[in-house]
Amino acid sequence: MEYRLRIPIPESDVRKLKIGDIVYVTGTMVTARDQAHRRALALHKEGKPIPIDLRGGVVFHCGPVVKKKDGGWEIVAAGPTTSTRMELFQAEFIEAFRPSIIVGKGGMGPRTAEAMKKFGAVYCDFTGGAAVLAAKAVESVRGVEWFELGIPEAMWILEVKDFGPLLVTIDSHGNSHHANVAKIVEENRPKIYSMLGITSK
Amino acid sequence: MVDAKLVEDLAVDLLRLAAIELPSDVKGALEKARGQESSDIAKANLDAILENIRLAESMKRPVCQDTGLIVFFLNVGHDFGSVKGVPEAIAKGTKRATEEIPLRPNAVHPITRKNSGDNTGAYVPILNWSYVEGDYLEITAFPKGGGSENMTFFSMVKPGEGIAGIKKFVIDSVISSGGQPCPPTIIGVGVGGTADLAMKLAKKCLLRPIGQRHSDPEIAKLEEELLKAINSTGIGPMGLGGNITSLDVHVDYAHCHTASLPVAVNTQCWAARRATARIYKDGSVEILSHRR
Numbered sequence: 104m105e106y107r108l109r110i111p112i113p114e115s116d117v118r119k120l121k122i123g124d125i126v127y128v129t130g131t132m133v134t135a136r137d138q139a140h141r142r143a144l145a146l147h148k149e150g151k152p153i154p155i156d157l158r159g160g161v162v163f164h165c166g167p168v169v170k171k172k173d174g175g176w177e178i179v180a181a182g183p184t185t186s187t188r189m190e191l192f193q194a195e196f197i198e199a200f201r202p203s204i205i206v207g208k209g210g211m212g213p214r215t216a217e218a219m220k221k222f223g224a225v226y227c228d229f230t231g232g233a234a235v236l237a238a239k240a241v242e243s244v245r246g247v248e249w250f251e252l253g254i255p256e257a258m259w260i261l262e263v264k265d266f267g268p269l270l271v272t273i274d275s276h277g278n279s280h281h282a283n284v285a286k287i288v289e290e291n292r293p294k295i296y297s298m299l300g301i302t303s304k
Numbered sequence: 305m306v307d308a309k310l311v312e313d314l315a316v317d318l319l320r321l322a323a324i325e326l327p328s329d330v331k332g333a334l335e336k337a338r339g340q341e342s343s344d345i346a347k348a349n350l351d352a353i354l355e356n357i358r359l360a361e362s363m364k365r366p367v368c369q370d371t372g373l374i375v376f377f378l379n380v381g382h383d384f385g386s387v388k389g390v391p392e393a394i395a396k397g398t399k400r401a402t403e404e405i406p407l408r409p410n411a412v413h414p415i416t417r418k419n420s421g422d423n424t425g426a427y428v429p430i431l432n433w434s435y436v437e438g439d440y441l442e443i444t445a446f447p448k449g450g451g452s453e454n455m456t457f458f459s460m461v462k463p464g465e466g467i468a469g470i471k472k473f474v475i476d477s478v479i480s481s482g483g484q485p486c487p488p489t490i491i492g493v494g495v496g497g498t499a500d501l502a503m504k505l506a507k508k509c510l511l512r513p514i515g516q517r518h519s520d521p522e523i524a525k526l527e528e529e530l531l532k533a534i535n536s537t538g539i540g541p542m543g544l545g546g547n548i549t550s551l552d553v554h555v556d557y558a559h560c561h562t563a564s565l566p567v568a569v570n571t572q573c574w575a576a577r578r579a580t581a582r583i584y585k586d587g588s589v590e591i592l593s594h595r596r
């Protein structure tokens with residue numbers, strides 16, 4: 104199935120999504136990598152607000168290439184970064200801020216999948232490295248927070264239109280496309296060992 | 305003596321060329337891979353990659369937002385003359401390229417994680433020097449993405465395990481990498497030498513064009529066997545399942561101590577960026593990697 108969703112995305116819409124579905128989103132989206140996750144959680148612990156309400160929002164694991172333009176910013180290239188680095192923070196982050204879609208590459212671990220099931224969120228893969236394709240969906244940069252973390256690690260607040268195709272790979276029902284692929288690869292391993300004359304120990 | 309400004313300008317040009325336009329062997333291999341996939345998900349990912357490559361070229365933008373840690377390979381011809389001032393010129397070119405292209409500033413202090421802001425820092429840009437016959441200085445810009453560089457593996461395999469031990473280490477490395485290095489990848493394998501040399505060979509292998517086999521037929525056979533095995537894993541583009549996990553495997557070797565068998569694996573992503581040019585003694589410049 105293909106869906107076009109508007110941010111903020113209500114939980115009832117998120118729960119409909121299944122692994123293998125394609126999603127395009129429109130609205131305000133933020134980028135966050137390791138350091139932005141760390142900072143957001145630290146603020147939350149101190150009972151302080153973060154700069155933007157993420158309820159129903161979309162969080163993109165991305166450190167963009169940016170350019171100054173007419174007193175503002177332009178996103179030049181913005182593909183996803185490897186999401187497993189955020190596994191350390193993601194479950195707590197979902198619980199604290201309740202985003203509906205996490206976008207990245209490579210999938211995430213069981214703790215994140217569990218939090219997605221509990222709080223109603225999904226993980227989507229955007230083709231790794233397809234940075235110009237992603238940047239094309241960014242209509243404007245609404246702002247940048249925590250700029251002192253450096254351009255890649257700062258939180259960029261972006262207005263996007265039909266950002267996608269996003270492939271749902273972890274849904275809110277406990278299914279993971281990555282786990283399914285990993286299973287196939289494991290099943291292939293013995294065959295590959297024998298192809299290569301490896302006696303597996 | 306080489307004109308420092310010429311080297312600086314060439315460093316900027318090579319970084320721009322590398323960042324924006326993939327070499328034709330890489331583009332061709334990705335197109336071929338698209339034809340070899342059957343699942344919708346694998347095809348969709350390769351379509352996104354190919355569309356992205358076209359957009360990057362037409363919009364003159366970096367093909368991936370991770371414009372890499374800046375690495376150069378330099379081959380100095382014995383008859384070229386002095387290379388005094390070249391490292392400084394390349395560092396200057398790197399800073400300019402970061403602003404002009406622009407590139408993402410990626411170089412951070414390893415402990416404090418403070419970003420230098422201009423892609424330079426301690427030992428960065430990384431310069432790899434070799435000496436060759438000839439009257440030229442050959443410079444290759446090789447910006448290396450973090451996602452694929454993180455998928456680097458090293459093992460002191462037991463010599464008694466022999467070639468099966470090498471193969472197992474390579475295939476296990478690729479399987480454990482999964483989708484993280486943005487497959488379809490290119491796998492560089494360095495066998496033998498000391499630990500550092502094995503690693504260097506693994507990285508240097510990635511400069512070799514896709515489809516070019518090692519001159520030693522035994523090593524060439526090993527490359528082909530490993531490629532076939534890797535593409536039987538089912539990892540596929542982006543690790544989302546499919547037939548093409550790697551576009552090629554390149555192996556190189558060095559003699560090693562009789563007690564050891566070092567094996568290094570260095571991974572390159574589909575955004576396999578490199579750009580090479582020569583500066584001749586007479587000051588003329590020739591771009592080798594891209595047709596102009």
Ligand code: SF4
Binds near residue numbers: 184372449
């Ligand atoms: S691994 Fe390569 S293609 Fe993927 S995000 Fe990093 S640099 Fe880009």
